[in-house]
Amino acid sequence: MTAYIIRRLIQTIIVVLLLSFVSYALMGLMPGDPLDIACQANPHCTPENLDQMKKALGLDQPVYVRYFKWLQGFMTGDLGYSRTYRLPITDILIPRLINTLYLSVTSLVLSIIIAIPLGVFTSLRPNTKFDYTLNMFAFAGISIPSFWLALMLIIIFAVKLQIFPASGIETIGLEGEISTFEIVWDRINHLVLPVTTLSLLTVAFWVRYTRAKMLETMRFDYIRTARAKGLPESRVIYMHGLRNALIPVVTVIALGFSSIFSGAVITETVFAYLGAGKLIFDSIFANDYNMAMCSFIITSFMVLMMNLFADLLYAYLDPRISYT
């Protein structure tokens, strides 16, 4: 097991390194060079000045040399500064990551609470009206474009009904005027629509998955054995069926966290929720490449680690899987 974990860790680190190099190279191919922009804005800047500046900053060197320089800084904890915010990267990124974490964890918990009982419930009544209706909703849930759902929620709940705020993480300008409880309530209000958007796809997917796994498990011989030896049906379902069916479901949930985390980019952008995903998106548009690079790599690293964790969890929970 230890050897397996170490091998997978090394593999993940290689992937992160390759990913960071590729994205570093791609960022160089994005429109708008910050120095070019600065030079255009300054009437005294000549092309010779520009060349001199690029040379002084080492920008005339090939991409891999610049990448290793950047990597060296990154590894020693020197993430550098953001061009647009004029602040150290960590000062901006950490609060943003925490905001994204609030959003993702809330969606994850909500999805688990809704999806798994629903999936189990419907699997015990296959091919009934309830099953068909739920299946229709699940299909709609996996087919709906999340950004469009977000827009519809804004139109209905923020523009027409004005129940929930359309964007942001908190009402601006209330600092010091309201109690801690009201601040928390305000933040929760701002979470409702993004969390709904983010959870719908996950719930739809998990309901179908739980149902399928539950049906599959209930056909195994040990279920027949459990029934044959006269166990009450509830015990057969929950102790023998559900416990075995949950093994793959747990892995899918662990994977789900990483997909919620990466799917949050779109949701955060539509709702102007100040999370890490919106930060990646905004910094690319603002030509703030160091900011984009750092937030992208750190987010990706977190997602890859969660995926690795999901794999290990599966191997740990299911003794039938060997760690090779």
Added chain:
Amino acid sequence: MATNTSTAANLPPASEALKKSQPKSMLRIAISQLFEHRLAVISLVVITLFLGVAVFADVISWATGIDPDAQDIMNRYGPWTPQNWLGTDEVGRDVLIRLVYGTRISLMVAILVAISSTIIGISVGAIAGYFGGFIDSFLMRVTDSLLALPLIPVLIIMASVDHTKIPLFSLISPESISIVKMVLVLLTFSWMVQGRLVRGEVLALKEQEYILAAKTSGMSSFAIIMKELLPNIMTPVIVSVTLTVGSSILFEAALSFLGLGIQPPTPTWGNMLNNAQEIIYSAPLLAVIPGILILIIVISFNFLGDGLQDALDPKAIRR
């Protein structure tokens, strides 16, 4: 024909018509099973309709005399009238005809991505599964690594690249360049599922006697893969092509919506929503309609995939 008794317990009893009939070919069984899946049939009709609209977009434009790019600043956010059935957008273009052309672009991109990612997936999966050893572990590492990446952020990074800075791209005409870029970006991250699927199927099949027979009769590896293995794994591949079309439509729409995909004035459902996002307070309907179309077409592809899965899966065949 051998009777297959492993019918899934939750399936409804076989219809009388099927029981009485003479032995049928696999294709006819599959078709008749597909037609029993009511939602799949409806979906097939919907998809055919959309494909028709996509193919005949020019004819529709010619017949109605409306140009998708014709602006009319005096008639912005126009109401639904007999001339402009779904009104006009922020620069007075007819919404309906732009949706028609959007259907063409969105479907074209998604189908191109699905077909080419299937070709890549089959090649990678078949090579990995058939040859095994180092090639297999290398290809599967690559596949797994790509699958583990956070898809949306990676797509955003890829799609933000300025194509004028890539030398090869200057060969493509400027109108279609954002479409080509979109297909390439989506393609890079959509072949892995098919790759894994094909590898698994090939691994299961390659130990069978008929493959051994083909080997001993001196068939080349390429011929064995193409003629013996591939025809036997088409079922899951067809299902996954259908599902890939659906997910590609979603990703294309999402990226175009973010302003990173296909660039205006070329209309796609996604970039029509991008324009509509800024004006949801004044003209919410402009944001509603393209999304409904996306939902309808994606759900149709998903239902069709589900129906095909039931129809083509030999374990689920009821005879």
